[in-house]
Amino acid sequence: MSARILDGEAFASQIHQQTTRRVQALHKLGLTPSLVFIRVGEDPASRAYVSRKEKRAAEVGISSRTLVFPENTSLPSLLREIDALNADPKVHGILIQSPLPKSLPNNLVYARVSPDKDVDGFHPVNFGKLLLDDPSGFLPCTPAGILEILRLGQIPTAGKHAVVVGRGQIVGRPLSVLLARKSPGADCTVTLAHSSTRDLPAITRQADILVGAMGRPHFLKPEHIRPGATVIDVGVNRISDSSDSRGYRLVGDVDSESVRMVAGAITPNPGGVGPMTIALLLSNTLRAAESSIS
Ligand code: NAP
Numbered sequence: 001m002s003a004r005i006l007d008g009e010a011f012a013s014q015i016h017q018q019t020t021r022r023v024q025a026l027h028k029l030g031l032t033p034s035l036v037f038i039r040v041g042e043d044p045a046s047r048a049y050v051s052r053k054e055k056r057a058a059e060v061g062i063s064s065r066t067l068v069f070p071e072n073t074s075l076p077s078l079l080r081e082i083d084a085l086n087a088d089p090k091v092h093g094i095l096i097q098s099p100l101p102k103s104l105p106n107n108l109v110y111a112r113v114s115p116d117k118d119v120d121g122f123h124p125v126n127f128g129k130l131l132l133d134d135p136s137g138f139l140p141c142t143p144a145g146i147l148e149i150l151r152l153g154q155i156p157t158a159g160k161h162a163v164v165v166g167r168g169q170i171v172g173r174p175l176s177v178l179l180a181r182k183s184p185g186a187d188c189t190v191t192l193a194h195s196s197t198r199d200l201p202a203i204t205r206q207a208d209i210l211v212g213a214m215g216r217p218h219f220l221k222p223e224h225i226r227p228g229a230t231v232i233d234v235g236v237n238r239i240s241d242s243s244d245s246r247g248y249r250l251v252g253d254v255d256s257e258s259v260r261m262v263a264g265a266i267t268p269n270p271g272g273v274g275p276m277t278i279a280l281l282l283s284n285t286l287r288a289a290e291s292s293i294s
Pocket residue numbers: 142165166167168169170171172193194195196197200213214215216234235236237273274275277
């Protein structure tokens with residue numbers, strides 16, 4: 001039997017509806033939540049991601065704009081711009097679209113955003129709060145979105161074995177911490193696997209919940225899956241495809257056609273984790289705006 005589909009678009013639209021209602025309440029108080037995207041360079045994927053986020057922001061009533069900097073922008077000029085946004089009370093959220101050019105030190109740039117406006121959850125203060133279970137911080141959007149997929153998809157988590165493949169800063173590492181939290185919707189036993197993990201299939205086959213966050217196209221195959229497991233496909237990979245007008249198409253880390261015959265539930269890709277990442281970004285922005293008046 002084919003796996004149940006964990007429809008990220010449908011879950012995201014539930015979250016957008018809640019966000020919209022709370023944004024409308026702020027509008028009545030004369031406050032419009034506002035989000036600024038910073039994009040450096042002309043990476044086509046980054047352009048597409050930002051415009052999708054801007055479109056969704058407008059749909060829920062959040063105002064947004066994008067500042068675009070040339071590829072050769074200097075660190076001081078970028079930091080000056082971030083300082084100005086930090087100081088602007090009309091700006092509630094700031095998102096630095098990754099990837100930044102290699103010439104710019106990512107950590108310095110992300111750490112310059114005020115933690116109160118770091119709606120992406122990458123600032124060291126917010127990362128620290130995540131580790132300390134301090135709910136006043138912003139959670140990184142993709143891992144938080146994955147927890148919401150499990151909650152809205154009614155996937156039991158307490159006492160389950162979650163295997164996260166990939167220990168990247170944006171997804172795998174923070175997700176492993178969130179899944180291990182002693183709280184409802186988490187409370188998993190977590191294994192964090194990576195490129196030095198030995199006999200990966202033997203480990204992933206123990207997973208009740210398996211997360212592919214590697215950036216390796218179609219890497220996870222039926223032999224990695226325990227029958228009935230929940231599979232979350234985070235990876236976004238470009239593979240060439242002459243039948244597509246762009247000459248490529250995007251695929252996940254999971255070989256979904258074959259894996260869905262073994263798994264119990266699976267996120268589509270696209271249409272799974274991606275929409276939830278945007279939903280959590282907008283709900284973080286709403287929270288930042290609400291905090292600005294409390
Ligand atoms: P990253 O920082 O490059 O981390 C990739 C991780 O995968 C590393 O820990 C690496 O291990 C591990 N890995 C690579 N090949 C492996 C293999 N053969 N076996 C086991 N582990 C392997 O990537 P990231 O930023 O976390 O992103 C991961 C993927 O998620 C990317 O495709 C990205 O585009 C996607 N993503 C999607 C969304 C979304 O909203 N859908 C959001 C963010 C990211 P080592 O540490 O040993 O090198």
